[in-house]
Amino acid sequence: MADVRIRPVTELDIESICRIDERITGKYRPEVWEDRVVYFIRRDPDSSQVAEVAGKVVGFMLGEVRGGEFGMEEPTGWLEFFGVDPAARERGIGRGLTDALLAGFKKRGAHVARTMVRTQDAEIGKFVAAMGFTPAPVSALEKRLA
Amino acid sequence: MTDEIRMLPDRYHQAIEHWRQHNFPDYPKLAEVWPKFFPRDEPFCLCAKLATDMPAEIEIGDDIGKPKARIPKELSTEAAQHLVGQIHAQASTEFGSIQQHQMTLFRAQEPQDEAWALRVMAEELRHGYQMIHLLTSVDWSPVTETKPEDMVEEILSMQTGSHVLAAFNLEFDSFLDNVVFAAFIDRVGKYQLTMQKISAYDPYASSMPPMLREEAFHLAAGVIPLRRWVEHAARGDGYIDMSSIQKAVQKWFGRGLEMFGDERGGQTNVKFGLKDLSNREAQDLYVQECAKMLDDLSVRYVRARFPDRTREEADEIFARVRAGETVDGLQPEDLLRLPDRRFFRRRGEPAFQMVGTHGETFTDVEKYIAHVLTNLPEAYRASVDVKHWAEMQREVHVGTKTLKEAMASMPRLARQAGGCPCGKSVRWVVDANGRPAEDVRLKT
Numbered sequence: 001m002a003d004v005r006i007r008p009v010t011e012l013d014i015e016s017i018c019r020i021d022e023r024i025t026g027k028y029r030p031e032v033w034e035d036r037v038v039y040f041i042r043r044d045p046d047s048s049q050v051a052e053v054a055g056k057v058v059g060f061m062l063g064e065v066r067g068g069e070f071g072m073e074e075p076t077g078w079l080e081f082f083g084v085d086p087a088a089r090e091r092g093i094g095r096g097l098t099d100a101l102l103a104g105f106k107k108r109g110a111h112v113a114r115t116m117v118r119t120q121d122a123e124i125g126k127f128v129a130a131m132g133f134t135p136a137p138v139s140a141l142e143k144r145l146a
Numbered sequence: 147m148t149d150e151i152r153m154l155p156d157r158y159h160q161a162i163e164h165w166r167q168h169n170f171p172d173y174p175k176l177a178e179v180w181p182k183f184f185p186r187d188e189p190f191c192l193c194a195k196l197a198t199d200m201p202a203e204i205e206i207g208d209d210i211g212k213p214k215a216r217i218p219k220e221l222s223t224e225a226a227q228h229l230v231g232q233i234h235a236q237a238s239t240e241f242g243s244i245q246q247h248q249m250t251l252f253r254a255q256e257p258q259d260e261a262w263a264l265r266v267m268a269e270e271l272r273h274g275y276q277m278i279h280l281l282t283s284v285d286w287s288p289v290t291e292t293k294p295e296d297m298v299e300e301i302l303s304m305q306t307g308s309h310v311l312a313a314f315n316l317e318f319d320s321f322l323d324n325v326v327f328a329a330f331i332d333r334v335g336k337y338q339l340t341m342q343k344i345s346a347y348d349p350y351a352s353s354m355p356p357m358l359r360e361e362a363f364h365l366a367a368g369v370i371p372l373r374r375w376v377e378h379a380a381r382g383d384g385y386i387d388m389s390s391i392q393k394a395v396q397k398w399f400g401r402g403l404e405m406f407g408d409e410r411g412g413q414t415n416v417k418f419g420l421k422d423l424s425n426r427e428a429q430d431l432y433v434q435e436c437a438k439m440l441d442d443l444s445v446r447y448v449r450a451r452f453p454d455r456t457r458e459e460a461d462e463i464f465a466r467v468r469a470g471e472t473v474d475g476l477q478p479e480d481l482l483r484l485p486d487r488r489f490f491r492r493r494g495e496p497a498f499q500m501v502g503t504h505g506e507t508f509t510d511v512e513k514y515i516a517h518v519l520t521n522l523p524e525a526y527r528a529s530v531d532v533k534h535w536a537e538m539q540r541e542v543h544v545g546t547k548t549l550k551e552a553m554a555s556m557p558r559l560a561r562q563a564g565g566c567p568c569g570k571s572v573r574w575v576v577d578a579n580g581r582p583a584e585d586v587r588l589k590t
Contacts, residue, residue: 012438
């Protein structure tokens with residue numbers, strides 16, 4: 001982690017985030033990331049974070065504090081999107097991003113952070129578990145609409 | 147992390163509301179579009195916000211480690227005078243940018259672009275309110291003989307053409323100016339606010355974090371429309387081409403650089419603990435950031451122009467074209483680039499040096515003026531501002547004006563300072579009975 005710099009996301013990180021997303025998913029989706037990044041910048045520019053190595057963004061983590069959703073009134077830090085360049089993994093970047101994001105949530109008054117992981121995303125599930133997230137006493141439910 | 151909310155005394159609050167009616171008539175539209183474009187966000191609040199978790203000790207300069215000043219008289223007289231000048235200039239920029247945005251707001255092509263610009267304008271109004279709060283909430287009499295209501299009066303009387311900094315005296319010619327201004331000039335604002343966050347004057351330092359959080363969106367309100375426009379330009383289905391964007395960059399970049407102050411200065415602010423970077427240090431960082439912004443926009447353009455190429459192939463095309471090659475019809479001039487920082491400068495170290503967009507130097511003043519005109523937006527070329535610059539450039543060249551005189555010279559624009567338009571020179575600040583503050587004197 002010595003050469004990694006964690007800092008709040010800015011509008012100039014969008015192209016780098018698109019690049020990381022493209023390396024992970026194989027898709028170039030600039031409009032998607034423009035909308036997402038602007039949303040978090042607009043609402044809470046201090047919480048969402050990027051990780052830089054040698055001045056190059058190699059990871060990002062986007063989230064915000066909201067309250068009152070699903071009957072959970074307490075201010076909750078929601079971890080919503082993250083990604084680390086495959087070439088930069090296993091260097092503690094995900095942990096650095098998580099620590100910074102959660103510190104921002106705490107500063108904003110949240111005492112709990114939450115996220116959701118699809119069952120099939122085992123690798124992501126393993127990562128968030130390693131970050132200290134545990135199964136929450138809530139159920140994620142869905143109903144397919146014809 | 148909660149901000150402390152402060153409201154101005156009614157007469158100052160009303161003065162700003164009144165100013166808004168004249169200078170930001172589209173403000174009511176913001177409430178209409180807010181639920182659609184900012185659905186989960188807190189409603190806009192015209193108020194002063196102060197961060198409550200700021201360091202209590204001075205962070206830089208001669209008095210590092212000492213308690214920060216809570217009132218102006220706790221600063222040295224010289225430091226306090228620098229500070230009041232900073233607040234005055236900052237206030238001028240906030241109100242000035244609203245006047246500029248309002249000129250061409252109606253030309254926004256996308257509802258989202260208009261909504262974002264409206265929010266930016268409203269937040270600039272809040273930032274102006276914040277500065278007025280700083281000027282009216284404490285006793286500045288040990289520092290300046292000007293009464294608070296007169297300081298407010300002067301600030302609210304400024305028009306495009308009479309503001310403190312040149313960037314706020316340029317008229318907008320199209321909505322492209324709204325967007326490029328947000329990307330370039332608000333970016334200088336971000337640097338100024340960041341530097342001022344360490345101010346030895348606690349109320350000023352505490353004003354910065356809430357303003358910076360809002361400023362982050364203002365920069366996005368510049369960059370995101372540009373990202374979308376370059377994509378359209380690459381596909382050939384937009385209204386704004388790369389050349390127009392490039393020329394708008396050349397209109398604003400030099401004015402942005404000059405907002406940092408002379409490249410050789412700024413050490414006094416550091417010494418007094420009012421900022422943490424000298425002018426050149428801050429300007430260097432700004433230039434790097436602007437260069438990255440234009441590179442990212444150019445990459446977006448290349449990806450849209452060659453949608454079948456992989457990321458690696460597109461990166462290679464970008465690198466080759468940036469190095470001067472033409473690749474598959476894509477020429478270096480199709481990409482966006484920063485002009486040389488000495489291009490079209492009228493303040494600071496390179497003022498009136500005849501340096502072109504690529505750093506080339508000119509010896510013939512008429513050839514240089516022609517070069518500058520070719521590289522500026524057509525509508526701006528015909529402006530009083532450009533005409534004045536060309537006159538000064540000629541006079542400096544032949545020696546009929548000194549550099550100092552030319553740097554101090556401002557164009558005479560049609561709109562100059564004046565009182566409230568509805569009162570035909572009546573003061574902005576009035577007391578609770580509707581009379582001008584302090585007395586019934588009218589400005590003449």
